[in-house]
Structures are given as structure tokens and as C-alpha cells.
Amino acid sequence: MNRVRILLATAGIAVLTGLWFAFTSPVDRLQGEFSRILNLHAPFMWVAFLAFGVTAFASIMWLIRRTPRWDRLAMASVELGVVFTATGLFTGMVWGQAVWGRAWDWADPRMASTAVMFFVYIGYLALRRAIPDPEMRAKRSALLGAIAVIQVPLVYFSVNLFRSLHQTQSIRPDGATMPREMLMALLVNFVAITYLYFALLVARLHLARLEEASAAETAREPDAVTPPRLSEVKDV
Amino acid sequence: MSFWAQAVEIARVDLRVERRLGDVLRVVLPFAVVGLLVFPLALGVDLSAISLIGPAVFWAVGILFGMQVALRQAAHDNRERRDLYALLGVDPAARFVGRTISGSVLMVGFLVVLLAAMIVLYSPRLPEGWPIPVIVGLGLTAVGLTELGTLAGEVTAGLRNRTALASLIIVPLALPLVIGGSQTLESLARDTGILPWLLLLVATDLALAVAGVAMARPLEEASR
Amino acid sequence: MSFWAQAVEIARVDLRVERRLGDVLRVVLPFAVVGLLVFPLALGVDLSAISLIGPAVFWAVGILFGMQVALRQAAHDNRERRDLYALLGVDPAARFVGRTISGSVLMVGFLVVLLAAMIVLYSPRLPEGWPIPVIVGLGLTAVGLTELGTLAGEVTAGLRNRTALASLIIVPLALPLVIGGSQTLESLARDTGILPWLLLLVATDLALAVAGVAMARPLEEASR
Amino acid sequence: MLSSDDTSLVGSNTILERAGASLGGRSILRGLDVEISPGQVLGVAGPNGAGKTTLLRLLATLISPDQGSGFVLGARLGSPDVYDVRRFIGLMSHTPAVIAELTIRENLEHAARLIGADLERIDTALRVVGLAGAAATRGDACSFGMLRRTEAARLLITRPRLLLLDEAFSGLDVDAQELIDALIGRTIEQDGAVVMVSHDQAHLVDRAARVMTLSAGRLETVT
Amino acid sequence: MLSSDDTSLVGSNTILERAGASLGGRSILRGLDVEISPGQVLGVAGPNGAGKTTLLRLLATLISPDQGSGFVLGARLGSPDVYDVRRFIGLMSHTPAVIAELTIRENLEHAARLIGADLERIDTALRVVGLAGAAATRGDACSFGMLRRTEAARLLITRPRLLLLDEAFSGLDVDAQELIDALIGRTIEQDGAVVMVSHDQAHLVDRAARVMTLSAGRLETVT
Ligand code: HEM
Ligand SMILES: Nc1ncnc2c1ncn2[C@@H]1O[C@H](COP(=O)(O)OP(=O)(O)OP(=O)(O)O)[C@@H](O)[C@H]1O
Ligand SMILES: Nc1ncnc2c1ncn2[C@@H]1O[C@H](COP(=O)(O)OP(=O)(O)OP(=O)(O)O)[C@@H](O)[C@H]1O
Ligand SMILES: [Mg+2]
């Protein structure tokens, strides 16, 4: 419990530090003040990928080991991945609105593929909730978790893969070389947000263990079906 | 047992089953909220115009996903259960009323959460004094949609391809409800009196209720 | 019995059941055609612009109703039947392939009739030489949608609220298919080469087929 | 105030006169004359597909005759009167009717509440059928016999005046089969009537005053 | 060419060693040691909810043990080998598995085609089970006993090497019950094995060399 609190508190500090760097670093002349959002947008997306990767790993481990802890890890990591993707999408949209004057374009392969990835993991969570049997839930979500991860490289490389089909945005600085200070701010935020992910992960796992322990308390032995007591028929 | 006591018992158990399965709140609602986000994206709307289309998107998503909410009971119905209720002396009309009660509770919950999400996501400009008329309009729409869903479920009871059929029956009939519901807000904004729209909703709800109660027995007999 | 013979037998019987129930052709299709008419009215599109939006409406209606076609097998599946197939030695992958075959036949039929209806109703301006590429694109989209529906049915097998869940899983994944399908026509019009889009469709279909075949056994085991 | 078990308004006259019934456009039962008196057990035998289940569903008012006429507990079949007597009809059919998402206890509570029966009967009924220790099991996690026992408990709680048993012994273990006898006994004691379908001639002869044999939808013999 | 009934590739060894199984997170069977030899009938008895159906589903490879180990027809439970032997397992469970939209004949044809059996067996099987005249009835218009007979016909056609019967006599009329005996007899003749669950001790003792009694998921006695 204490450990969890300390982790969360330090994660808060790390994120604040990251924000400080984001707001004091020099800005890209072309994109203006809004380019500071990149310091959050990119790390959130990266960490979301990391989270889904962790889920895939945990899912495969569950399929091999079949122990509940891997299932818990997969579930906790998807939940965080979804939240991080949502934040990444949101910051991307704010930025897009500011820079291109459009928040969204389905024709952009990266946006479309990110959205699909987001929905699929929301579907993963809905599926989990729909299955009451823990073993069956773990099995099916492990399969889905292990398979769904193939979208991650698709999202990551979508810009390159589909360039032949669609023009990429001209001011999108993919792979552009940045000034040192800007790179520094980005890296600090990357570290801070990764740390935030791990802190939240530990907290979520802690909660999941508590939930499972309370569920185990109520779990019963197979039912005692007893012979009928016909003597009491008259009392009904 | 009295008609109302039966209706309330049916509603109570239906809500308990929903709590266990989580059809509405855990499966449909999150997707509907996501739908709220995606709709304007799909239409390629500019973010600066977003506050204008909030209500329209709300109604579109509300009806699309609300249909799944309205049809949830049909999905759990089967012949054994219908026979069971018949031989427990449940009046088919009481079953209709009970299902409408529980369904409306869920539908109102669903639409209110969706509305809150819409307000947060779109920050639409709402006319002053909107909450009460809008919530009343929402409630009336929810009741009507639920009645429609329950009726469609009864009409298609016992058929194998019922969910497809029932959802196809609901959509066109839901039109007046959606128009009434969405116009409450619009006419509030244009200051043109919302009473007619609320009355339209009340009239539709009542008509559906009367139809449901009156048709309950014949439909029940037709389902065997 | 060989894998393919099993798959063909599953497809044959599935088509016979469809002929008896008429899910697709007698229930969904007529409503989809009506949807084709209602959509532009609901959006308030002016009639003079109607020939421009035909293809867009076709895809919107096609995916919405196509989802019901894709999920029809899931509606008839139950535990007894799954056990029966298992003990008849049916390879889960053969079941997947069989259902994909019969489902694709129905889906192609559905989309082609819908396309014909769209052309009659909207008389859109179609680029020269459209029939072959468009039909090929349609076919590839149909196969992909069916594979998706079959997979979603397998993933949600045995769950009580499966139709809601499965349709919610399908929709996002159908996006690349719809994009691919609709872009064939667009790029034909803009003369920008349709091959990449057809390749996208083929790749998606293949990926789904590989996923369906590879996952068939694990999913089958997870469903008990 | 009337108790929910009050049957003063319900007739006891159950009779079919040259009744026939159809399903899916096919005539299944033809020209049946049946009379069931209070306090009596009527046995029904006959080969598979003879129409025994259909006869029970006719007597349960779940289908209406398309030929001849009939009264069940004084209500004319096919008339709205049947709605008033249904509550006094108990049916145990081939497939148990237990709501899968509710526990055994919740299923019984639901039935008791709908029928207006005393909720205190539930605990006793659970003990009687031997499910007191399994009351919290959900319907979809029950074994077949547990479902049948749950139905027996429900029939104990609802106290039908016309008890219709379709192969009620099947699926129950030897001890639990006595439950069915207890149910029959109690119904008879309270001046109700019982119609039981079984393939076991010995079962029928032991319990029923008269046994009628159906064959291809017609009455063959009555003993 | 191999005939579809060729069983040379299938082992005959069916054995459970301290096997346990869980459903819905609850441990249902525990520490079961069972051995079934070719040409033998094993009877299984036990009260409602003891785990008999779960045991049959385990032997049918439809669920996997979560404790101990087991082989069915030589295939290790939980391994991919089970896919190769499933075709040789026949199960008759509480609820008949007949496709509702197909007629009885179509149901049998479907099974025969999937398993690669000779289609000519169908007519004979229909005659044997007494459904030749009802072959065109759709599954959803069948009586309960007709569904059970259809299952019996399917098992005649598919010729399982391991026949699992869960209260197979219930729902069948007296004549048709002999069908089950015929099925058992034929399986034994062809050196297959039979496991039959029944609540009727006499039924079991008449047919089974050994009878094991389950109680609360454990083996109680073997006689
Ligand atoms: C809502 C729409 C958007 C989505 C879904 C999205 C998605 C993503 C994803 C998935 C990544 C991580 C993959 C990567 O690092 O290459 C990423 C990174 C990035 N995005 Fe976005 N993005 C969106 C909008 C934008 C906009 C409008 C811009 C700029 C004009 C932008 C610029 C960037 C940059 C510069 C990176 C970092 C790339 C790198 O250094 O590798 N994004 N975005
Ligand atoms: N899906 C399930 N989830 C959880 N528990 C289950 C499930 N199915 C069965 N059980 C439990 O397993 C136990 C054994 O069930 P099983 O069906 O094997 O009994 P059985 O011996 O066949 O009984 P019967 O004679 O009533 O058919 C019961 O206590 C039952 O509640
Ligand atoms: N829904 C239906 N539609 C058409 N025919 C039906 C339907 N249900 C039953 N039948 C037919 O009615 C006849 C009698 O069926 P019923 O179920 O009453 O028989 P039963 O005597 O109960 O037989 P069993 O001993 O097998 O239970 C059968 O021939 C059956 O095919
Ligand atoms: Mg019957």
C-alpha cells in the first residue's frame, strides 16, 4: 500500500518535471507554441505501444504458464494503454486543429490506424467484462491480446507503408532532426510518462489482487446437493 | 397478485439480470461514448464547428446504440421462459409494463450518461434553463424507445431471426421519438415553445403504451 | 474426411439453412434497400446533389446492414451444436473456412443487389470501365467482412450478450475494408490506379483468413 | 383479503370433448375425450411422437384446441378465462424452465413473488428438495437434476390445482424421485388433479387410477 | 484408401489418472482414477450434481483436466491429439443436439458427410430407429423422443469406438429403449468401450461389468 503511494507520488513529480521541460524548451519556429504538445503526444503514444506490447507478452506467458498473475498483468496494461492512447489521440487532435486547421482526417493512415487500434482494445476490455468464468476469460483475452498486438507495428509504420497511397502531411516532422534542447524535453517527458505508466501499473495490479482475493473468499466448493427431506413437504 | 406488483417484480428481476450481464452499462455504453467521438471524425467535421453539431451527433448515436438497449430483453427471451411466466399467472400486459419500466430506467441512464459525455466532449452552446426541459424530453424519448423495443420483441417472439427483424422494425418507428426529442432543444434555442414537442412525445409514449397493453394478450397467444 | 470436404459441407448446409430462414435475403436486404432511400432524407441532402453521394450512401448502408449479415451464423450457434461438430471430427479451421464460404456468397449477393439498387435509385456518374474493378472490390470486401463476422462470432461464442459484443468488435476492424472498397471506385474516377486498394483488400482478407485458421483451435478450446 | 392460494374462484372441472390440436399447420391431436376429476391421478402413455406433450400443453392452456372444446379448471380453452386459472396450473416439461442468470433461490423468489405466495415457503422448499446447500448456484451452473429439483421446489411453492408432469422422473436420482411422489401426494390431498406422462408402465400403474394410451394423436385405450 | 471407419490409427487406451476438472472457477471433479478397456461397459452412478455429466464431457475431450492427466483413445487430454480421436467418440447428452432448421434426414446426412461415412447407412439407420416415416420432419417440429432417436441413428451411422451415454434411456418409449441396448451391443462387438450414466441401478448392473459411484466429484465406490 505504502509502496504504491510512494510510486504514485514520485510519478506525479516526474510528470510535473516533464511539463516544466516542455514549457521551457525552445519551440519550432514553423509550428509555434503548439509544438510543445508534441512533448506529450509522442511519449503518450509510445508508452501506449509499450503497454500493448506488455499485454501481448503477458498474454503469451499466460498461454504458456496459465497462472492468474499474467492475466492480471495483461488486463491492467490494456486499461492503461487505452487511457494513454486516448490522451495521445486527444493531444494529436488539438495539435492538428492548431497546425493544420483540422483535427481529424480519416484519410491519414496513422490517424485511422490509431483509431482502429484504440477501438480494438476497447473491445478487448468489453470482452473481458462479458465473460464471468475466470479461466475462460483469461483464455480468450490472452488470444485476443496476443493477436491484437500486430496492429502496433502497423500503426507505427503506417506513415511509411501507405505513403504510396496517400500523401503524408507536409509539416509532419517525422524523422526530422531537432535542436538538442527540444530533443532533451522530449526525452525527459518520455522517461516521466514511462515512469507514470509503471507506477499506475503497479497500483492497478495491487487493486486487482485485492479484488481477486475478495472474490476468492466468496468462491465456494461445489454445491452440496443433498437427498430430499420429504418429512417437511407439509410445511411448504 | 396485483397487476402492478407483477410489473414491478418483472422490472426488478430484469434490472438484476442486467446488473449481472452488464449488457447496457458495460458493453453498449462505452462504445456509444466512443461513437460520439468518431461520428464527427467520420463526417470530417472541423473542430471549430464541433460545438454546433453536438446535439445532432448525440441523437444519431443515441438512437443507433439505444436500439441495442431497447432490444436487450428480446435476446434473453425463449419459449420455456414465456411458458413459465404464463403459468405463474403473469398478465402479458403486466410483463409489457414491467419490461418497459426496467428498460426505461436503463435507457434513461444510458441517454443521460451519453448526454453528459456529449456536453463534455463538444461543449455545445446550450440555451439558458435547458436542463429541465431537456431531461424531461430525454426521459419521454427513452420511455417511447423502450416501449417500441419491447413491442418489437413481442411481435417477433419465437421467431429464429428475431433480433435482425426486430431492429429493422424499430428504426423507422423511432423516427417521431427522435424528432420530438431533438426538437425540444432546438426550439428552446430558437425560443419557439417546446410544449408542442413535449406533447408529441407524451402522445407517442401513451399511444405505444396503450398499444402495448392492448396487444399484449393477442401477441402472447400468437407467439405459440 | 478431408479438410476441404468438411468446409464445403458446412457451407452447403449453412446456405440451406439460410434458404429456409431467409435471414439475409428476405429480412435484411429489403430493409437495406429502404435504408438506401432514407439515409439522404435523414441527412437532409438536397435532391440535386443526390447522384454525387450515391456511392457514399451505398457504403454506409452496406456496412451497417452487412454487419447483420456477417453475424447471422453467430445467432444460430449454441453449445450443443459446437459439441456436435467437435465430436463429428470437424476441424475448427474447416468450420471457419466453411462459414466464410457460405457467408461470402450471401454477402456478395447482398452487396451486389444493394449496388444495383443504388445505381437505379441514385444514377451516380460512374467512370468508364467500372463494372469489373468495382465488382472485384466488392467481392474482396464481402469476403473480409464475412471473415471478420465469423471471427467475432467465434471470439464471443457461448457468451450471453454476444450479438451486441460481436457487432461492437466488428465495426472498427471493418474500417480498412470499407476504406479499401470505397476507394476502388474513387480512384477509378480520379484515375489514380486502383491496384494499391485492391492489394490492401487482398492483404486484409488474407490476414483475416490466416488469423481465422490459426486461431480456430485455440478459440474453440476457449469457448468451453 | 383473499390469500393467493385461494381457489374458491376456480372451477375444478377439467374436461376435453372431442378436442383436437394442430402445430405448425399439422393436426397433432384428434377427437380426444378426457375427463379429469379432482383428487385423481390420470396416467398418459404412448409411443414417441404420439402427442403426449402436446396434450399436456393443451391442458396447460398454452395451446388452444382447433377442434372440439375443452375446459380447464372451469375455464373454457381459447377464451380469456384461461388467464385467471393459469396460476393454478403447474407444468414440468422436458426442458426445465429456470432463468439462467438468477440463482436457484432467486428463481424461487421470483416465482413466489409473481404468484403472491408466502416467501417463507422458499427455505422449506429448498430443504425439501435438497438444494439448501446449493441455493446460491446460478441456473447456468446447475446440473440437469438440480434444474429439475428447482422446478419441483417451485411447484411446492406455487401449489397448483392441476399438476401436469411430463416424464418428471427423468433426470432425478433415486432419492429425488420420491419428491415427485410427494408432489403428487400433496396435490391429491389438497383435492387437486394430476396428469402424468411416463414411458414406464409400472410407474403409471402404481400411481394412476386410470391410464390412457395415446397413439398418433388419438386415444387408444383407457384402463 | 483408408475407410473413414478405419481405426487403426486410434489407440484404445482410455484412462484417467488422478484427474480433476473445474467449471466456472469451481473444482467439480477431483482425483479420479478411471480405466476403460475395449469391449467393456462402465456404469456411472451418483446423486444429482455429483459430476457425472462433467466426467462424460471430460472423456469426450470437450473439457480438459486441470489436475492429474488422462488419455482418451490414446490421445492425451489437453493436447492437440484429441482432434484426431474426437471423430471416434459418440456422446448422447441431456439435451439432444439436432439442428432445428434441418429435417431428420438432413441432420443425419450432414453428420455422415462430415465424418465421411457411407450415405447408404442413413436409410437403414432411419428404419432401425423407427423414423423412416418421419424423416422429413424438421428438428424444431420433433417430439423429445424423436430427437433422441435421431441421435441414436447418428450414433449408428458414425460408429463410435467410445460411446458415452448420459441417461440415454430417458425420453425414449419402451420399444426405443432397446435401441440403446442395440447400440451398446454393437459398440462392444466392434471392440469399442461404453460409459453409461444412469440413475437406475438395475439398468447399470444389467449392462455394466463395473459400476462406479461418484459423489461430490470424487470416486466413492467401484463394484
Ligand atoms: C489525432 C491524430 C493523430 C494520431 C492518431 C497520431 C498518432 C501518432 C502515433 C501513433 C505516434 C507514435 C508513432 C511514432 O512515434 O511514429 C505519433 C507520433 C508523432 N506524431 Fe502523431 N498523431 C496524430 C496527430 C499528429 C499531428 C497533427 C502531428 C503534427 C502535425 C503529429 C506529429 C507527430 C510526431 C512528430 C510524432 C513523433 C514521431 C517520432 O518522433 O517518431 N501527430 N502520432
Ligand atoms: N458451467 C458450470 N459452471 C459451474 N459449475 C457447474 C457448471 N456445470 C455444472 N456445474 C456444477 O458441477 C457439479 C456437477 O455437475 P454435473 O452436471 O456434472 O452433475 P451430474 O452428476 O451430471 O448431475 P445430474 O444427475 O443432476 O445430471 C454441480 O454441482 C454443478 O453445480
Ligand atoms: N412445433 C411443432 N410443429 C409441428 N409439429 C410438431 C411440433 N411439435 C411437435 N410436433 C409433432 O407432434 C407430434 C407429437 O409431438 P409430442 O411432442 O406431443 O409427442 P410426445 O408424445 O410427447 O412424444 P415423446 O414421447 O417423444 O415426448 C409429433 O409427431 C411431432 O412431430
Ligand atoms: Mg413428449
Ligand SMILES: [Mg+2]
Ligand atoms: Mg448430468
